[in-house]
Amino acid sequence: MEILSLLKEKVQTGINDLYGAEADEKQIQFQQTRKEFEGDFTLVVFPFLSISKKNPVQTANDIGTYISANVSEVESFNVVKGFLNLKFTNSFWIGFLNRIAAKTNYGIKNEGESGKTVMVEYSSPNTNKPLHLGHVRNNLLGYSVAELLKANGHKVFKVNLINDRGIHICKSMLAWQKWGNGETPESTGKKGDKLVGDYYVKFDQEYKKEIAEFIAQGLKIEEAKDKAPLILEAREMLRKWEAGDREVVELWKTMNNWVYAGFDVTYATMGVDFDKIYHESETYKLGKAIVLDGLEKGILIQKEDGSVWADLTEDGLDQKILLRADGTSVYMTQDIGTAHQRFSEFKLDNHLYVVGNEQNYHFQVLKLVLKKLGYSWADHMQHLSYGMVELPEGKMKSREGTVVDADDLIAEMIKTAKETSQELGKLDGYSDEEIVNISKMVGLGALKYFILKVDPKKTMMFNPKESIDFNGNTGPFLQYTHARIKSIIRKASDAGIEVVSEINQNILLDKKEQDLVKQIANYPSAIEEAGNNYSPAVIANYIYELAKEYNQFYHDHHIMNEVNKDVQNFRLFISSKVAAIIKSSTKLLGMEVPERM
RNA sequence: GCCCCCAUAGUUCAAGGGAUAGAAUAGCAGUUUCCUAAACUGUAGAUCCAGGUUCGAGUCCUGGUGGGGGCACCA
Numbered sequence: 001m002e003i004l005s006l007l008k009e010k011v012q013t014g015i016n017d018l019y020g021a022e023a024d025e026k027q028i029q030f031q032q033t034r035k036e037f038e039g040d041f042t043l044v045v046f047p048f049l050s051i052s053k054k055n056p057v058q059t060a061n062d063i064g065t066y067i068s069a070n071v072s073e074v075e076s077f078n079v080v081k082g083f084l085n086l087k088f089t090n091s092f093w094i095g096f097l098n099r100i101a102a103k104t105n106y107g108i109k110n111e112g113e114s115g116k117t118v119m120v121e122y123s124s125p126n127t128n129k130p131l132h133l134g135h136v137r138n139n140l141l142g143y144s145v146a147e148l149l150k151a152n153g154h155k156v157f158k159v160n161l162i163n164d165r166g167i168h169i170c171k172s173m174l175a176w177q178k179w180g181n182g183e184t185p186e187s188t189g190k191k192g193d194k195l196v197g198d199y200y201v202k203f204d205q206e207y208k209k210e211i212a213e214f215i216a217q218g219l220k221i222e223e224a225k226d227k228a229p230l231i232l233e234a235r236e237m238l239r240k241w242e243a244g245d246r247e248v249v250e251l252w253k254t255m256n257n258w259v260y261a262g263f264d265v266t267y268a269t270m271g272v273d274f275d276k277i278y279h280e281s282e283t284y285k286l287g288k289a290i291v292l293d294g295l296e297k298g299i300l301i302q303k304e305d306g307s308v309w310a311d312l313t314e315d316g317l318d319q320k321i322l323l324r325a326d327g328t329s330v331y332m333t334q335d336i337g338t339a340h341q342r343f344s345e346f347k348l349d350n351h352l353y354v355v356g357n358e359q360n361y362h363f364q365v366l367k368l369v370l371k372k373l374g375y376s377w378a379d380h381m382q383h384l385s386y387g388m389v390e391l392p393e394g395k396m397k398s399r400e401g402t403v404v405d406a407d408d409l410i411a412e413m414i415k416t417a418k419e420t421s422q423e424l425g426k427l428d429g430y431s432d433e434e435i436v437n438i439s440k441m442v443g444l445g446a447l448k449y450f451i452l453k454v455d456p457k458k459t460m461m462f463n464p465k466e467s468i469d470f471n472g473n474t475g476p477f478l479q480y481t482h483a484r485i486k487s488i489i490r491k492a493s494d495a496g497i498e499v500v501s502e503i504n505q506n507i508l509l510d511k512k513e514q515d516l517v518k519q520i521a522n523y524p525s526a527i528e529e530a531g532n533n534y535s536p537a538v539i540a541n542y543i544y545e546l547a548k549e550y551n552q553f554y555h556d557h558h559i560m561n562e563v564n565k566d567v568q569n570f571r572l573f574i575s576s577k578v579a580a581i582i583k584s585s586t587k588l589l590g591m592e593v594p595e596r597m
Numbered sequence: 598g599c600c601c602c603c604a605u606a607g608u609u610c611a612a613g614g615g616a617u618a619g620a621a622u623a624g625c626a627g628u629u630u631c632c633u634a635a636a637c638u639g640u641a642g643a644u645c646c647a648g649g650u651u652c653g654a655g656u657c658c659u660g661g662u663g664g665g666g667g668c669a670c671c672a
Contacts, residue, residue: 165672
């Protein structure tokens, strides 16, 4: 808040006046006053004791006296130990509300306002199997972070780099060729990504059988894995693909298109989108020229077999291969190329990669290699390294059938939302269309909030046996709060009462009302903090606090029955503001909120 | 073997070096002639262990224990 910078300034001059010494800006720490104490903002005075040469209470009293005399917005102060609690005047808070009254998009900056452009890469799936819960976290995070960056005024490009080539795709293709009997999504009624995924699993099963046979014949595991006919065939298929073999390329196109159609459905239900989609089949050769250039300049090294490496041992890391002996690229080479391509194509101030923390080392190396190659923009690459989603029995493993399928999970959430609504009788008398819409909003809202409220960096736990809650600190709680407010506003409107655009300066706010107004005032800084930290969790926590405050206010105060018109106007006004903030903040999490539920 | 990350109520999550470590859920006890009880109120319950730095440590440092991830001419 603007008032905070004013306070900091006054503290500085105050300390100068009182003790004749300069206070370091960093020493001036304001925090929100805790609920159990009287006040709005609190200054921690411990850092000034060496300057004041007095005890904490005396020092706090000195500064408090100075501030309340010199800042008209400060009504009173109190001191608890080394903490100076400042209380603002009633009219300060009313004034604040009147200042934001006309703002239709309070707290949100316009995209482009900051003058910065950011690229956010997220999702980036493989085309050999359907999306699972891990991808869901990635997608929701990527989407939400992109929205947060927009809300902070940046121009944002959302991009997806689809991994549509490589040995894993060939495995699905080969299995389909051998055992598919010409099955298609149409003939089976299966989603394309599911169908292809089934053949990926089929390959693995048959491959394992071959390995087991070889081991029974006395081969070592490594050797068996390397010599199994299926893997040899898959490699041959990859070779043919790279050589442009028509039949293989045709099959590859067909099956990939099945997968894309399936992904599109999942993306659409999750509500995520992209400004641009890259395909690895088109980018995997990028980077080779850059690497060869680096070799020529002596930044990279070449081994006897002709392979090219980056030597990072001086930086405490290993050597990293960048080109194979046969001159082909590896993953890292491609990332070097795509990064270069993007920074050349767009004027990017920042490039964020939303990728799991299992790839921390990869990104560390990527940045380092790019810097060694002399690209200063490498410093503007950020890895949003998010934690894994774990199940009670540990990591999800597709081979062991413990993956939580994205489509199944979403469908389950929507179904539960519908059942819960019906049990509570919430949707009685609603049209089928409304019931479907609201169930979708609530089910997805529960899922999205559940995932996004956790700090992205942390590993999170999901227990499929316990369905995601709809009570307490949940998405539906926020939606319910919104719907309740909308209901009041409708009732008011029916009674001929509209939300006012200015509040009477003379009404007195009680404690609960002040708490609510303070939380409203925190919205812009919550958006900034969430953007700076790439953390939707910051927003999630903020909305929850806001909704909780509102529900308490709602419980204790009447609106329609309030006889004092000014007070009624005020309560209707903050209700409407809270609803607007819930709507705009949940949107940053990719959630929708219903008008009623 | 080497490197990185994590450890908070029974459980799932919060806490920019600052006050008495917050919520939710599960448990217990309540609130509906009153704008939606998917709500509200009360109650009980936690910083892995041992040292250290600091006026002050869940947060920083060292060591240990436990868990996860990475160390491929896979992507």
